[in-house]
Amino acid sequence: MQEYSSQAAYDRGEAVCVIGAGAAGLIAVKNLRENGFEVDCYERDTVLGGLWNPQNQHSPLYPNTHLVTSRSQTEIPDFPMPDDWPDYPSSAQMLTYLTAYAKHFGLSEHIWYGSEISHVEPVEGSRFEVVVKPAAGNAARRLRYAAVIIATGHHWSPNLPSYPGLDQFRGTVLHSSQLKDPSRLRGKHVLVIGGGNSGTDIACEAAVNAASCTHSVRRGSWHLPKYLGGEPGDFALARVGGRPKFLRRFLTDRLLKGPASLAARMGIVPEGKPFAEEPVRNGRYMEHVGDGSIRRRGEVARFDGFDVAFADGTEIRPDLVVLATGYRPKFTSVDPKLLGIQDESPYPNLYARMFSPKMETLAVAGLVEPGVGVLPIVHWQTHAIAHWLLVRKSDPERAANFRVQVRTEAEQDTAPAGTSPRHRLAVDAATYLASLGRIIDTLEQEPAK
Amino acid sequence: MSLAAWVRRARTPAPAPVAREYAYLEPADLFDMEIKDDPEASPVLCCTGDPAGAAAFQALWLKRIAGTGRYAASVSVRGQGGTPAADGGLEARAHDLVQAAVTVPRQTVLIGHKEGAAWAALAAGRYPAAALVLVSPQKVPKEPPTPVGGPPVLLVVAEAETQTKEVQAVADAYGIAPLTFAGSPDDVFKGAGAEGLLDAILSWLARKE
Known part of the structure; x- marks a missing residue:
């Protein structure tokens, strides 16, 4: 770490760091902004849209990729796709949609392109120090954030x-x-x-x-x-x-x-x-x-x-x-222990499939395969994460109770035996949404002041 | 919008799509040197229960709103103006309004007049509007959905309506006091009363931002 320590970390106060500007990252930025957080989003590539953007060098798109879930089940709940689009839009339409989403909610000004996160380290209890390595030049920057949301997806490292x-x-x-x-x-x-x-x-x-x-x-x-x-x-x-x-x-x-x-x-x-x-x-x-x-x-x-x-x-x-053997989840910047990754398995063990079991202010968005559209699930996940960060700040007692609830939810959610490793991220959509609903209800019971 | 409401909606067949009539005016379209496009100001999307739909706002509203540097738009929901009629009640019209809102370049203010206020109230439960303005609302559901994203809400009614049950119910539902304007609730598209009303709305919007 010698090369970084010449200058002190820049403290971003209560701001939140989002890693990745794909679909999940964009939704996370929008929902955090809506709840009054300052957000810095770092994208390794030079374009937004993540896996849906063919210009992304890690794009998994193959010829003629279309959605496998229908428009009404895949659109972001508060930003519907145009209703004259086909039932199963193409990847190009998906990119148009995500670009429109970013433009509509003014998300681009919070995204730093060409900035890879080389290291995320917990400091001062619940805060994080983030080392940002720009694609060009070697001047890495160190910044401190109140929370980190990992939205790097799991479709970029080929299996x-x-x-x-x-x-x-x-x-x-x-x-x-x-x-x-x-x-x-x-x-x-x-x-x-x-x-x-x-x-x-x-x-x-x-x-x-x-x-x-x-x-x-x-x-x-x-x-x-x-x-x-x-x-x-x-x-x-x-x-x-x-x-x-x-x-x-x-x-x-x-x-x-x-x-x-x-x-x-x-x-x-x-x-x-x-x-x-x-x-x-x-x-x-x-x-x-x-x-x-x-x-x-x-x-x-x-x-x-x-x-x-x-x-x-x-x-x-x-x-x-x-x-066509799929992808493995891969986390490059975070200590695997923080995500509950054990031994050689690349699959993390998170509370409610999004909260880190070790750090209260570390969360992962979109690391599920629900068998239905993922975008709405990510919307509700990031909605919950944003409310959790609000509650944690305003009411530590409720936050502690909530932590217990999330842990019990996580214990109920055990993977059925004998699933293919490829399906370790699979969840039953109805069960998972019900669990997310309970989490959001708890967090919204009293509006966070 | 709560998760439960979304799950319910995702399981309901979507209303039949229609080709919506959409009118818009950008500040640059006014060809006025004095008027500067304000990139910080939210766009405004209007709808009305009047059968003329989007065209009703052409005479005064769109120009006046664009004159403050905002992108101004209006939409005809199914059965109004140039939009073909199609099945569906309140929900389908709210769907039309949300669909129009997402085509506006940025996060938009929703203004609803008369029945349009009911559609705007429903639409604001599904789309995070920058602000919600209800002008002389009619047929608003008893318990309108909580607006997503917590936008500021403005209720503007004609002096004659302030005491009606309908207006009281809406004011109670959002916990706000109505602002009044002179003139009849049907007479908001032209004339001196309309200009006063519009200026009141625009100054409220400017203050909110």
Whole structure:
């Protein structure tokens, strides 16, 4: 730390530091500003919009990315998307939307672009010292903040699997985030590895563009079309959630009957209950499997020169292998212990999926996979965080009670055994929203003075 | 807006989209050297229960508001002015108003006149308005939603209406005292009374900021 210690840290008083200017960061800035906080938001890249901005060098967008959750379930609650947009907007529309959000609420003036946070360290009890490293030049700055909100997301550090012989493979191997241009698929024999939403979407792109498409899937997951019963699927299912309890099971089964039998016909045996983890939402995939333009295979056993061998003994010779194997959460600036990260697991253990178990003024926004749109969840999370910071300042006694409540909420929320590591961040949307609702109610009981 | 209200709304089918008529005037459109665009001042979005919709504000309001350096806009909700009629009651009209509000370049002030005040009150429960102005409100729900983001609220009524139950109920719901203007509640778009009313609203807005 010698290079930084020549000058004293600049104290920003009660201001809050938000790390990341993606969707979650923007929502956090807006909600904190609305509650009267001064905010500095630091963005490593030179653009806002995070994963939705193709100019972001860590953007995970693949050709033709669209939302997998419908507009009404994905829009930020207090800033709806234009109602003449399609049910499932494209990534370009998402970027337009987030840019409009930032402009509408005047957020850009609080964002420092090209500023990577190299270090966050607790000082003086509950405050933080933040070391900001600008992209150009080497003059790192040290600033002190009353609180830090991490909104760096979990879709930027690719999860790369290892297979025997992968590094000696003679064809091209790309992670889904490196694909970018659909023309790279054209005329190639493509192998897509990974059965999540991105793998399924890329397989569909390859089915129409590539010479042939093989899709390697390790385990069966739930496949839903984007529309169920004439409505966007997630909306139809959310409506079922509003029905009396005794009807829910019946109505859900009725909605899922068609897609489930189609999946069974295509030889896809889903593991687990329907919504234990995020389902794959793609209406075209089954059609492509049905007309043979996507051939489904099991797990890859090894790579061998030009060939790829599967666990069932068959071999193919692809030109291009796309690893749609998802991402790992990665926190570069904060001591992992503060986020409850144990051992080698990259997954943090947070209270209510947002509050640090160690520091009262450290929170993470948007680190959930609720199986519904994440933006509204982040909105309510940051709403709760902003109110928590207000309450903590004004009423320490209530703050202590609240801390106990959050801990009990966190204890109830245990991950079901045997979930894939990929689904460690999955939460049941209804349960999590109910828990968020209780948290917000407690914080809002008496308006913080 | 509470989380419960949002969950309820997300489970309700959205109103059918309509192509809304939208009128706006920027300070630069007035071609007046004296008038400077004020980037700090919030834009203003108006709506009225009058069937003319957005056009009702063309004669006086938009020019006058733009004259203070603000972006001035008005919108016709479904069934008014140039906007086609479509299904949906109060909620659908509030939806139209929110949809218009998010297309305004910055966080906007909502001004609602007559039934428009009811739509504005509902819209302010879903969209963090910079301020909420209710002019001679009519048909406002008994318990209007708490405005999100805690904007300042102004209630302006005609002298003749100050004692009516409707106005009292709205004043109680927001915990504010009404400001009065001379003239009839229907006569706010033209004439001396209208100018006085508008100046009162604009000076209140200027003071709030």
